[in-house]
Amino acid sequence: MNAIEQAQWSIAQSNELYGFERWGNDYFSVSQNGNVTARTLTAEVELMDIVNGMLERDLQMPVLLRVENILDAQIHRLHTAFHSAIDNLGYKNEYRGVYPIKVNQQAQVVEEVAAFGARYKHGFEVGSKPEIIIALSTLEEPGSMIICNGYKDQEFIELGLSAIKLGFICVFVVETPTEIPIILERSRALGIEPIIGVRIKTTVSVSGHWNSTSGDRSVFGLTATQLVDMVDLLKAEGMLHCLQLLHCHLGSQIPNIQDIRSGIVEVCRFYADLVKEGANLKYIDLGGGLAVDYTGWGSNFGQSRNYSLSEYCEDIVDTLKNTFDDYDIPHPVIVTESGRATIAYSSILIFNVLDTTIFEPARLPEPREDEEPLLTRMRDVYGNLTENRVQECYNDAHFYRNEARELFKRGQLDLRTRSAVENMFLDLLHKIADITETMARVPSDLEGLKLSLADIYYGNFSLFQSLPDTWAIDQLFPIAPIHRLDEEPRRSAVIADITCDCDGKIDSFVGTEDVAQVLPLHELKEGEEYYLGVFLVGAYQETLGDLHNLFGDTNVVSVRINRDGSYDFVKEMHGDAISDVLSYVEYHPKEMQLRHRNTAERAVREGRITARERQQIIKLFNESLNGYTYYEKED
Numbered sequence: 003m004n005a006i007e008q009a010q011w012s013i014a015q016s017n018e019l020y021g022f023e024r025w026g027n028d029y030f031s032v033s034q035n036g037n038v039t040a041r042t043l044t045a046e047v048e049l050m051d052i053v054n055g056m057l058e059r060d061l062q063m064p065v066l067l068r069v070e071n072i073l074d075a076q077i078h079r080l081h082t083a084f085h086s087a088i089d090n091l092g093y094k095n096e097y098r099g100v101y102p103i104k105v106n107q108q109a110q111v112v113e114e115v116a117a118f119g120a121r122y123k124h125g126f127e128v129g130s131k132p133e134i135i136i137a138l139s140t141l142e143e144p145g146s147m148i149i150c151n152g153y154k155d156q157e158f159i160e161l162g163l164s165a166i167k168l169g170f171i172c173v174f175v176v177e178t179p180t181e182i183p184i185i186l187e188r189s190r191a192l193g194i195e196p197i198i199g200v201r202i203k204t205t206v207s208v209s210g211h212w213n214s215t216s217g218d219r220s221v222f223g224l225t226a227t228q229l230v231d232m233v234d235l236l237k238a239e240g241m242l243h244c245l246q247l248l249h250c251h252l253g254s255q256i257p258n259i260q261d262i263r264s265g266i267v268e269v270c271r272f273y274a275d276l277v278k279e280g281a282n283l284k285y286i287d288l289g290g291g292l293a294v295d296y297t298g299w300g301s302n303f304g305q306s307r308n309y310s311l312s313e314y315c316e317d318i319v320d321t322l323k324n325t326f327d328d329y330d331i332p333h334p335v336i337v338t339e340s341g342r343a344t345i346a347y348s349s350i351l352i353f354n355v356l357d358t359t360i361f362e363p364a365r366l367p368e369p370r371e372d373e374e375p376l377l378t379r380m381r382d383v384y385g386n387l388t389e390n391r392v393q394e395c396y397n398d399a400h401f402y403r404n405e406a407r408e409l410f411k412r413g414q415l416d417l418r419t420r421s422a423v424e425n426m427f428l429d430l431l432h433k434i435a436d437i438t439e440t441m442a443r444v445p446s447d448l449e450g451l452k453l454s455l456a457d458i459y460y461g462n463f464s465l466f467q468s469l470p471d472t473w474a475i476d477q478l479f480p481i482a483p484i485h486r487l488d489e490e491p492r493r494s495a496v497i498a499d500i501t502c503d504c505d506g507k508i509d510s511f512v513g514t515e516d517v518a519q520v521l522p523l524h525e526l527k528e529g530e531e532y533y534l535g536v537f538l539v540g541a542y543q544e545t546l547g548d549l550h551n552l553f554g555d556t557n558v559v560s561v562r563i564n565r566d567g568s569y570d571f572v573k574e575m576h577g578d579a580i581s582d583v584l585s586y587v588e589y590h591p592k593e594m595q596l597r598h599r600n601t602a603e604r605a606v607r608e609g610r611i612t613a614r615e616r617q618q619i620i621k622l623f624n625e626s627l628n629g630y631t632y633y634e635k636e637d
């Protein structure tokens with residue numbers, strides 16, 4: 003903030019400040035030019051390069067950028083981490099992964115998961131008929147798993163049975179006892195043996211946001227009694243050998259590895275007793291929960307995680323091995339359904355900043371012999387500014403500012419003097435806020451001061467469309483400028499979107515050690531765009547987004563980074579046009595055009611405009627209707 007600090011700012015300082023290396027999982031860094039790069043094992047590309055490529059292709063901001071290589075690398079890392087844990091610990095079975103489609107159902111993403119996962123027979127977890135249809139039309143490798151969760155009707159079950167015929171390992175995970183008769187009836191009718199799984203309720207309570215997905219009150223899974231009844235029913239029907247998989251899902255984004263361990267121990271108990279009951283169990287499915295360290299703190303804070311991927315895998319394999327060895331039960335195939343951790347890293351939301359509001363004195367009055375006494379009093383406050391007296395100065399500044407407003411109302415102070423007092427007041431608050439920065443204990447009045455003086459940066463995006471979890475569950479995503487990182491960011495800001503909704507703002511950020519209420523940003527430069535990236539947004543954000551203020555889907559670009567450091571646009575999809583979002587809410591753009599034309603025609607008839615003007619007005623309307631819903635800059 004202080005213009006005197008002209009010391010050389012280094013890229014390393016930016017790296018430390020924004021934490022690319024803490025939360026980036028090796029996928030993001032800063033180049034010598036001060037630009038953020040996306041990197042793979044073999045190559046690195048500046049995001050600004052890609053942005054320029056988008057602009058050349060008339061893909062305006064905001065854009066959701068997907069980097070294929072990152073998704074590829076994440077799937078690879080997941081499998082190699084499990085494989086090496088299995089090798090190192092002498093576990094006597096294999097690992098199988100499935101991707102839960104609900105985490106990001108976009109066709110392009112699901113197709114990429116299928117393509118990159120094929121070499122590991124990575125399968126899908128599905129929870130509805132649309133999702134199993136996606137799985138059946140996307141998976142190619144026979145032997146890949148399809149795990150069917152959720153409530154399944156006859157048709158869903160028939161689709162699953164047909165998957166078995168096609169060579170997939172398609173498992174019906176029973177979530178409620180009523181599904182069992184339908185599964186048995188359909189499989190007899192079609193003459194296809196089902197593979198049955200069962201979801202259990204665990205009793206461990208897991209910390210983090212999604213803790214209600216496990217435990218007694220979980221809406222999912224069978225109770226111990228329901229499980230016993232299920233075994234009896236399958237036994238009576240001579241179908242107990244079809245019960246092959248045990249499933250549990252402790253929750254999503256589990257920050258604490260201890261919770262995962264204790265959950266698994268309990269699942270193993272169920273597994274062992276079901277084996278004793280005569281079930282032909284072969285698979286243990288531990289669901290999702292592998293967390294993403296959004297903050298990079300490596301802690302058990304809800305949006306972090308206190309373990310690495312390899313610790314996660316080793317803890318699972320180790321716990322399973324020891325427990326099953328104790329029970330003298332053959333090791334099952336380990337299945338996990340990691341969604342968030344698989345997909346989060348590969349997407350970045352990029353937007354430009356449209357404008358800023360700053361709360362700073364425009365100019366300060368020069369001292370004068372004959373100045374208003376109130377201005378002199380304000381000057382005295384400056385003289386008292388020390389750590390011991392900040393509270394007093396804060397009170398005085400308010401007192402004189404309020405006094406100025408009162409005198410103005412009564413006509414005893416002119417507009418220029420009032421403006422001078424207001425400017426000095428703002429200046430004093432900034433100075434007080436600076437002092438509190440270094441104080442060990444800040445008086446409670448002054449705690450939010452920095453935040454109340456923060457700039458507002460207006461971003462060209464909709465929080466509700468692109469970052470719904472920020473609004474809904476206070477999810478933190480790392481946010482940083484994608485360029486100018488060789489310059490010191492001298493502003494402190496909060497970010498507002500363009501929905502003109504007071505909830506459309508971001509005022510919690512990933513700080514180095516704690517949640518920060520402001521984000522350091524650079525001053526805008528005349529005639530130059532300023533781009534921010536919101537990172538790790540691949541999971542759960544795209545489908546939950548809504549059409550607040552009718553801002554639609556953003557443009558989406560998928561790139562592949564080549565070994566030589568170049569990149570290819572693999573896919574580009576233009577976001578919603580205004581006519582698209584209008585038809586989502588049941589307008590008919592064709593009719594709208596017609597009615598607008600009639601209004602224009604009447605204006606010609608009644609002499610308000612000429613026929614030529616009518617043409618222009620209609621052209622503008624039609625072009626807008628086909629245009630992007632976000633703020634577009636003319637070139």
Ligand SMILES: *Cc1c(COP(=O)(O)O)cnc(C)c1O
Pocket residue numbers: 102104105127151251253254255289290291292339340341342343
């Ligand atoms: C949502 C969900 C997942 C994915 O969980 P992540 O924490 O994103 O890995 C896996 N399994 C089930 C049953 C789910 O409902």
